[in-house]
Amino acid sequence: MIRGRRHYSLAVRRADGDVDTLCEPLNPLFTGAWRRIPFIRGILVLIETLFLGIKCLNRSAVMATADQLDDGEEMPKWVLAGTVVISMVFGIGLFFILPLFAVRAFDHAITSDILSNSIEGIIRLVILVAYISIIGMMSDVRRVFAYHGAEHMAVHTHEAGLPLDVEHVRRFPTAHPRCGTAFLLTVMVVAILAFAFLGRPDLEWRIASRIVLIPVIAAFSYEIIRFCGAHASNPATKAVTFLGLTLQRLTTRQPDDKQIEVAIHAMETALAADEEREPQFAIAGNREGDASNAPGTATEGMPPAEGPWPVP
Numbered sequence: 001m002i003r004g005r006r007h008y009s010l011a012v013r014r015a016d017g018d019v020d021t022l023c024e025p026l027n028p029l030f031t032g033a034w035r036r037i038p039f040i041r042g043i044l045v046l047i048e049t050l051f052l053g054i055k056c057l058n059r060s061a062v063m064a065t066a067d068q069l070d071d072g073e074e075m076p077k078w079v080l081a082g083t084v085v086i087s088m089v090f091g092i093g094l095f096f097i098l099p100l101f102a103v104r105a106f107d108h109a110i111t112s113d114i115l116s117n118s119i120e121g122i123i124r125l126v127i128l129v130a131y132i133s134i135i136g137m138m139s140d141v142r143r144v145f146a147y148h149g150a151e152h153m154a155v156h157t158h159e160a161g162l163p164l165d166v167e168h169v170r171r172f173p174t175a176h177p178r179c180g181t182a183f184l185l186t187v188m189v190v191a192i193l194a195f196a197f198l199g200r201p202d203l204e205w206r207i208a209s210r211i212v213l214i215p216v217i218a219a220f221s222y223e224i225i226r227f228c229g230a231h232a233s234n235p236a237t238k239a240v241t242f243l244g245l246t247l248q249r250l251t252t253r254q255p256d257d258k259q260i261e262v263a264i265h266a267m268e269t270a271l272a273a274d275e276e277r278e279p280q281f282a283i284a285g286n287r288e289g290d291a292s293n294a295p296g297t298a299t300e301g302m303p304p305a306e307g308p309w310p311v312p
Helices: 040-064 077-104 113-135 139-159 180-196 204-212 214-230 235-251 257-275
Strands: 008-015 019-025
Touching: 008 040, 008 257, 019 040, 019 257, 040 077, 040 214, 077 204, 113 180, 113 235, 139 214, 139 235, 139 257, 180 214, 180 235, 204 214, 214 235
Parallel strands: none
Antiparallel strands: 008 019
């Protein structure tokens, strides 16, 4: 799945080997004037990523089995909303509330409020890395991580101004600085700094602060990602970017050529929709039904924080 400037695209390899694509306009709320307001846009990105990610997972399952099932039905909107809420509750509970209870087990032995809150933050980071490592052992998740890597490689190729074909895409790494994994890591680090100076009030207030401040932390984290993208040559921003790229070793895998082909379909479809033209594919072994054998059009590179953004 690739998010462009005004459209998102979804490409799926069906059981019969063909690649199906879907492309739709993004919700105006996430592309209009609000998206350009500092700090507000970070909250919008968080909300959009949750809804769009779950929506595309559901649609990809329907598309992948369309030739096997008589009637593939998508998730109703109320179920989608409920899934997002449950996902948020699970994420907040696992990554924000659980570390708080974990540090309370030996909080009585810690005299410094800052040290206590910092230890809580470190526990949060450990849980994040452990969670990603554990789910990465599942075969289905490893396959998803390979597609994730292919998305990043396709974005790198476009930003380098090269044709979108397997040969050129294969040259690039699977990690990308604007990945959602980098955003997650930045959120965790900013949370350590934000919570460190909140002291140790009663438990209910500590829990409330962990929940209420999540949008604020997401907003600051997004601005940090944008700043790092705009000042990529700065040594300090390089250090921040390096941490995100390192964590992506857990969330990406080297894709095979067929997985890269799917990423190329998604990338080219999103670019074509934004540029109001027909998609042009230049992938090895084009299948009947592809729009063209001409090289994928490589337009000028998009700004680091506004271009196609692969969603994990």
